[in-house]
Amino acid sequence: MVVIPTKMGLINKQTLIYRLQRMGMASRAEIAKELGLSQPTVGKIANQLLKQGVIEVVRTKKSKDKGDDEEDAIKIGRPGISLRLNRKDPRFLCIQLGVDKTCFTASPVGVDAVDHWQVKVPTTDSAEGWLKQLQIAAEQIPHKDFWGVLISVPGIVEEESREVIFSPNLHWTEKVDLAELVKKVWNAPVELVQENRALALGHQTFELEHEDFTLIEFCEGVGSAAIVKGKLYRNSLPISGEIGHAPIYGNTRKCGCGAIGCLETLVSNKALLLSFSEVTGKANPCWEELVNHINENGIEPWFDSILNHTADVIATAMNVLGIRKVVVVGSLVELGEFVIKTLERKITHGAMWARFGTVECVSAPRRRIAGLVYAGIERLIAPVPVAKSDNTDLM
Ligand SMILES: [Zn+2]
Structure with a gap:
């Protein structure tokens, strides 16, 4: 039987991820206290997220000495076992489409507080030219499989429909399906985030x-x-x-x-x-x-x-x-x-x-990558369905 998570379950999952990002590292009990949820609820979500590879276990020396059965200890969350967002495995390809340069970095869910871009290429002034630059960049990025590609885009961007409506400094993007272009190079879902929104979300993540x-x-x-x-x-x-x-x-x-x-x-x-x-x-x-x-x-x-x-x-x-x-x-x-x-x-x-x-x-420094990953969590890892009658945004 397929278990469909409830809306409340999805909200809790998303909230737990964001809170753990802010807390850095925490035990199940600490997370439960912070979120006002019961320990069994937090334990259930944490085990799902561990299985997905969204979070990882950090063992302190104390717990190692106990000689616990590794799997049990992690599952139950014995003292000395903490959780944090996965910092090892690249999950998202983050792209900054800038007026002059396009920057790339493969980021884990547990993102760094300061931007570090792995690859930079010129932006060029056409879709064809940009596609070539994407292919050049792809050769320099060793990781190939991503949960999603997240693009920071300048101008007026309709994020839901992935459309650039108007771009004063990069007009060619208005006539192009950026997501489709990116999919020619990376086989993953593509999400657009307006560039200033990405920065604000990244700043909020760490401040x-x-x-x-x-x-x-x-x-x-x-x-x-x-x-x-x-x-x-x-x-x-x-x-x-x-x-x-x-x-x-x-x-x-x-x-x-x-x-x-x-x-x-x-x-x-x-x-x-x-x-x-x-x-x-x-x-x-x-x-x-x-x-x-x-x-x-x-x-x-x-x-x-x-x-x-x-x-x-x-x-x-x-x-x-x-x-x-x-x-x-x-x-x-x-x-x-x-x-x-x-x-x-x-x-x-x-x-x-x-x-x-x-x-x-x-x-403040730019934290664009953190903002893109924030959007990746919201839209791809733990998307919460928004009812048409909802006027407010869910976290
Ligand atoms: Zn103007």
Whole structure:
């Protein structure tokens, strides 16, 4: 007889995986206490997950000395036997489709706190070109069988139908079925995750105190995603967090989205280099030159003005979303912590919460791989069916 897990069973399974990720390592009793579940319930789920290879056993010396029968001891969960997410076996192929580069890494479910990409190839500007790059990358990745391929994708992405609706900096992806392209190289289910959502989920995985925040990435573009009450902010339209396309009055630069004067035409990597070149007269400066210049000269008027516009847009987003914490990742972080602190001061001027409370702007590393794996757990390892009448997202 096939036993179909109940919805509650699936929710418990998913919750246990996420909680164990946060706890690092824990015994069955500790997990049961943390989740408010009975030990037999946790034991049953843990044994299923062990069998699947989602979690693994960590034996302390104490339990080894006892001379327990190995299999029994693991099954029952004797003292000294802890569990953690499997850190040995690559289960997911994580791909970051970036504007210039595409990065790959084979990741276990027990993911590292900091991104480490194994293979990097140029992105190219067509589906055919990208497929060739995928084949080149596949040769360099020794592991071949995956539970799923998880792709971080820029632009406006309908994750459920795996469609890129609009991509200001990578227009060719709008006409292509990325999942089908990837399936030509790897025989596994493919899931798309909007790139900023992946970063926000990855940040939340490792920063326990950050239950409510908006994460903003500055790189080839500028985008954000918010975590509200511990859950990814989603709405009916597949668009949110597009602060890079807020119009800045007086800015005449043309944006990849088709509009004139978007914020990201001032504060993306390319835009900052353009302004730096205009101000200093240097032809084609590189990123390191800009970093050194800002570190030597501080925040000059041209850069101060860009930070003012950036802070205004962020503060507006905070006022609308009702969020007091901003997490910055990417190129502005590379420019130095004093830039983030300056941005925080400027945000404080515009954020209404600052009139009577405190607002925070902190820098963080990118944890895109962790975010992709989070989505892999949610969609492929322990998917919870969502009833049509459900308005809320399940963890
Ligand atoms: Zn734009």
